[in-house]
Amino acid sequence: MKNTTSFEDILVDKYGNKGTESRDKFDTESLAFRLGIMLKEARQEAQLTQEQLAERTGTKKSYISRIERGLSDIQVSSYYKLIEIGLGKTLNISIG
Numbered sequence: 001m002k003n004t005t006s007f008e009d010i011l012v013d014k015y016g017n018k019g020t021e022s023r024d025k026f027d028t029e030s031l032a033f034r035l036g037i038m039l040k041e042a043r044q045e046a047q048l049t050q051e052q053l054a055e056r057t058g059t060k061k062s063y064i065s066r067i068e069r070g071l072s073d074i075q076v077s078s079y080y081k082l083i084e085i086g087l088g089k090t091l092n093i094s095i096g
Helices: 007-015 021-045 050-057 061-068 076-086
Strands: none
Touching: 007 021, 021 061, 021 076, 050 061, 050 076
């Protein structure tokens, strides 16, 4: 039988335990990336360009681009505005 390694074990080996500086940095960047992917998919589903979404929400295309590439640490209120006002969708947040 092969030994299996959990994803958490891989993260600990590479970035350290939760609460360490390197792991916190990875977790933050990972979340920014996932939020960017979700925004991009929702925007494309709504058949909007980055420019159109920016116009609807009073932001800049470059800001939308940075978020979609995971390069912006976005606040929940800003993400809410993009999803609810810009895309006309509902933002649901859960704590698990």
